[in-house]
Amino acid sequence: MKTDLQIAQECIMEPITAIAAKAGIPEEFVECYGKYKAKISDKYYNQIKNNPDAKLILVTAVNPTPAGEGKTTVTIGLTQALQKFGKNAITCLREPSLGPCMGVKGGAAGGGYAQVVPMEDINLHFTGDLHAITTANNLLASMVDNHIQQGNELNIDPRKITWKRAVDLNDRQLRSVISGLGGKVNGVPREDAFQITVASEIMAIFCLANDLKHLKEMLGQIIIGYTYNDEPVTAKQIGADGAMTVLLKDALQPNLVQTLEHTPAIIHGGPFANIAHGCNSVRATKFAMKMADYVVTEAGFGADLGAEKFFDIKCRKAGIQPDAVVLVATIRAMKYNGGIAKADLSNENVEALKKGFVNLEKHIENIQKYGVPVVVTLNHFVADTDAEVAFVKERCEALGATFAIARVWAEGGEGGQALAEKVLETLETKESQFHTLYDDNLTIQQKINCVCKEIYGAGNVSFSAAAKKTLVQIEQLGFGHFPVCIAKTQYSLSDDPKVLGRPEGFEVTVKELRISAGAGFIVAMLGDVMTMPGLPKKPAALNIDIDDDGNIIGLF
Secondary structure (H helix, E strand, O other), X not given: OOOHHHHHHHOOOOOHXXXXXXXXXXXXXXXXXXXXXXEEOHHHHHHHOOOOOOEEEEEEEOOOOOOOOOHHHHHHHHHHHHHHOOOOEEEEEOOOOHHHHHOOOOOOOEEOXXXXXXXXXXXXXXXXXXXXXXXXXXXXXXXXXXXXXXXXXXXXXXXXXXXXXXXXXXXXHHOOEEEOOOOHHHOOOEEEOEEEHHHOHHHHHHHHOOXXXXXXXXXXXXXEEEEOOOOEEEHHHHOOHHHHHHHHOOOOOOEEEEEOOOOEEEEOOOOOOOXXXXXXOHHHHHHHHHHOOEEEEEEOOXXXXXXXXXXXXXXXXXXXXXXXXXXXXXXXXXXHHOXXXXXXXXXXXXXXXXXXXXXXXXXXXXXXXXXXXXXXXXXXXXXXXXXXXXHHHHHHXXXXXXXXXXXHHHHHHHHHHHHHXXXXXXXXXXXXXXOOOOOOOOOHHHHHHHHHHHXXXXXXXXXXXXXXXXXXXXXXXXXXOOOEEEEOOOOOOOOOOOOOOOOOOOEEEEEEEEEEOOOOEEEEEEOOOOOOOXXXXXXXXXXXXXXXXXXXXXXX
C-alpha cells in the first residue's frame, strides 16, 4: 500500500497560476511562492466583496481515537466530489504546526487520494506564516522585558507578566523557565514560559482579524501583564502593535494551493482546538465565500471542541453562518468508544458498536442545538461490515440526521460523490436556522456552565479559587461580554481523556481563566491541558529523512 507521501509525490501538479485562474483570481492578485503555492493579495477582496456568499459547509467529527477518523481527508474529498458534479467549490483548511508533524499526530494535509499538495511544503515551512506569528509573539515578549530593563516607565510588575514566548515545536523543557540570568546587562531575572505557536494569542488574533487595520487594533489590545497596582498593561502601551503588524502583513494574505484533483484550496492559520479556537482564518473563509458557490471548511478535533468554537467564536465574530454540517465518524471509532482494543477494531462487533454509538449520538444532538442540518458521513474502512453500516445508518436517520458513506481516502472525489449528493440535497431541502449556544449578555461563569453542561454533558462545574478571582477581574475590566474558549482534552467529552463514550453528570473544574483581550475571548482551562506539548517516546521526527536527491521520506 502506498503511503500518503508517495501518493502526493506522484501527483502532477498544475501551476498555481492555473489554479488561481480556475478560481477566477486575476493574475495581478496572485503572489507566487514558487510554482505551486501563492498568496492571494488583500486588494483582490475589494473587487469581490459584493459577490453573493457561498454555501458554507463545516466538517467536524466525533472525539478522536487512536484509529483515526479522517476529518481533513473527508473535507478535501467532499470538495473534490463537488467539483466532479461541476460545482464551483473551494476547501478552507488550517495550516499544520511543526509540533505534531515532528511529534505524534502527523500532518494536516489529508490522506490517500484526498490530499492538498505540495504536501511536504504544507506540512513543513509552507509560506512562513507560522514563523511570522512566532516572531511577532516573541517581539512583544522581548519589548516587554526591554521596557522593564530600560527603566520600567509603565511600572510593570515582573512577577505579573502573563505574556509567554512561543516556538512552533513540542518542547516540554520550555514549559517553565527562568530568563534574564547572567547579570544586569542581560535583563531582569524572572519566571518565564513558552507555549507552542498555535496556542499563542497572536495566532487567535491572526485567525479572527478581518483586515490589516483590524489586526493592528486587536494586537494593541493584548494584555501582557499588570502593574504593581494591578492595572493591565497592553501591547499598544508597550508600543509593539505597529511592528507586530508589519511582521504579519504578508502572512495575513491567504495561501492558495490545490488538491490532488486540482481543486483550489485555501490554507491559512492554524490554532489547535483543544487549547485554542481551532479554525482557519476568518480572512480565508471570507475570501472563499466570495470566490466560490460552495466552501467546505473544517474545525479541529471533535465537535465538542472545534465545532462549538467555530459556532460560538468564529461565526459570532465574523458574522458568518454555516448552511450544513458534515459529521465524520468511523465504525472503528465507535467500537473503540464501546470498549474494544485498537488491535481488535477490524473484527465485526455490532454489540460494541451499539455501546459506542452514544458518542456519535451526543455530537449529533449537540450540532442540532445550533439549528444546523447534519449529514453524518461514515468514513469507510475495508473491514466495515454490512451489518455494522446498516446499524449506524438506521440510528443516524432515527435521530434526524442524513447519512452517507465516504470512500475518499481510496477513491478521491469519486469516492465522495455519495456524500456530495446528500450534502447538496440537504442544502436544497433543509434551511439552516443557525444560532449560537449562548447570549453575549450572560456572565462568563454562565457561558462556561452552558458549554460544559449542554455540549459536554457535565452535571456540575466548579471553579478554583484562582479562577474565581479572575472572574471578578474580568468583570471589572469590562470583558464579561466575551465568548469563552474552553481548553480541555480532545479524547473525551469530559475533562478526563480516559472516559470514553457519552459520560453524563460528571463534574468539571475550571482550574484557570486567561484573558485574551486582543482575540476577544476568555480561555477556561479544564483538566491538565498543556499549551506546550512534549514529544512522545518515539517522535515522528525519527522517521523523517531526505535522500541524496533531495526527496523527503518518512513524512507520513
